[in-house]
Amino acid sequence: MSAPKPIQIVGGGLAGLTLGIALRRRQIPATIYEAGNYPRHRVCGEFISGRGQSSLARLGLSELIENAGSICANSAAFFTASQSGRAHTLPVSAICLSRYKLDSALCNEFKRLGGELVSGQRWREDNFAEGFVRAGGRRVQVEQGSERWFGLKIQARNVTLAADLEMHLSRQGYVGICRLNDGEVNVCGLFRRRLGENAPADSRELLRGEPGSPLRERLADAKFDDASFCAVAGLSLKPQRALARPEVCVGDAITMIPPVTGNGMSMAFESAELAVAPLAAWSRGAISWNEARTEIASACDEQFFRRLRWARALQQLMFTSSLHAPMLWLADHSDLFWRLAFERTR
Ligand SMILES: Cc1cc2nc3c(=O)[nH]c(=O)nc-3n(C[C@H](O)[C@H](O)[C@H](O)COP(=O)(O)OP(=O)(O)OC[C@H]3O[C@@H](n4cnc5c(N)ncnc54)[C@H](O)[C@@H]3O)c2cc1C
DSSP states (O other): OOOOOOEEEEOOSHHHHHHHHHHHHTTOOEEEEESSOSSOOOSOOOEEOSTHHHHHHHTTOHHHHHHTTOEEEEEEEEEOSSOBOOOEEEEEEEEEOOHHHHHHHHHHHHHHTTOEEEESOOOOOOOOOTTEEEOOOSOOOOSOTTEEEEEEEEEEESOOOSSSEEEEEOSSEEEEEEEOSTTOEEEEEEEEEETTOOOOSSTHHHHHOSTTSHHHHHTTTOEEEEEEEEEEEOOOOSOOOGGGOSSEEOGGGTOOOOGGGSOHHHHHHHHHHHHHHHHHHHHTTSSOHHHHHHHHHHHHHHHHHHHHHHHHHHHHHHTOGGGHHHHHHHHHHOHHHHHHHHHHTO
């Protein structure tokens, strides 16, 4: 029998690393090209929710995640700029873990399994030949409409939360705060800037909330970890189909789900899991590259497309400030609202 053909993965985020680990477990040679280095902070709510948790279990990664310091999140509460909601039990528990620890733990596991990591170098080729997988994360938004989305995140201590996840809505966007281990919290926000609007002089102020808001009060005594601050712009939140891509893609490289769902990391794990068997079959010469690509893309589209549509609707609600008060009322009074918003977006 001939040796398995190698797989090259461009992007060592969650999707690329998970795929790399799963391929190495099947004895497939795998190389990851990563522009950055580990460990590193990422703009992320650090709240893992959805079917990706089962993918992690099936891929044998639950223990690694636990050992990296993950904690369970069982409750969430909504806040507007002027009102506080009450804590609700989540229909299904989520996991919270710092990306600094998560990406690094996955990277170490990939290397332990004999994967080759080429870090600190950006892959410049845009043509992806056979054997190459695109796992480079979100595509930068091309000029589109009048809105620009950007994300910010910082970790902090000395913050007492009313729930494992707090979602604070404001006119410019929303900020999610979740509990991490070791007494830390992650503060992460998604914001919208309309074309022609000036960028805020100090973007970090957006994470602290408007004066008088429950968010401002919550973070009043926070001790921020300046080294963890990061920002990302050019986000495209328009759903895309995997089948429309000419290459094999996993994770955000397919499409980005609105972060409010806390489901993007889950989609990275799920898409990596869906890609493993077809890529292994190609590597062993059982199917063509195009067959592998079509199989992976069809499976991802089938699994993701409905949730992407619901997530988009939820995102629009979150960014319509006239609906914040009715939303908070619904969140506080209707279990059906919680269940629907939760189940349909993951
Ligand atoms: C504001 C915000 C909040 C979020 N909150 C959450 C949340 O709470 N829960 C959740 O589940 N998801 C959340 N997400 C989404 C989540 O972060 C992503 O869905 C997830 O990181 C996708 O993983 P990925 O591996 O596809 O991409 P990434 O994690 O972005 O990794 C891609 C990697 O590829 C590398 N790369 C890119 N191009 C190249 C190249 N040319 N050569 C080499 N390397 C390259 C990058 O350096 C990067 O390390 C949030 C996103 C934002 C913006």
